[in-house]
Amino acid sequence: MTGTEVTAASAVAALIVGLVASGIGGAGGGVLTGGKAIGNQLAALMGSFYGPVGVIPGLIVGLIALAFLK
Structure with missing residues (x-):
């Protein structure tokens, strides 16, 4: 065991x-x-909503992969 359990x-x-x-x-x-x-405020608002769309599924898949690698 390496001490990096999820x-x-x-x-x-x-x-x-x-x-x-x-x-x-x-x-x-x-x-x-x-x-x-479209203006900085609207662009920042839209980006902060759509930014996590690609990151969250990758994080979930990565955490599942880490859970299986012991």
Whole structure:
């Protein structure tokens, strides 16, 4: 055993950190991509909503894979 077990608390913590990081990254990407066209605030809002769409499924698959690798 390597001491890196996936517990329920660590899985929830990883999901929360991933959600926050993807929201911040999505907001920044939205401002860079569409800030001039639709305004920085709207672009940041849309990016923070659509940023986690691709990250959360990847986090879940990654946590499941880590749970099976002991």
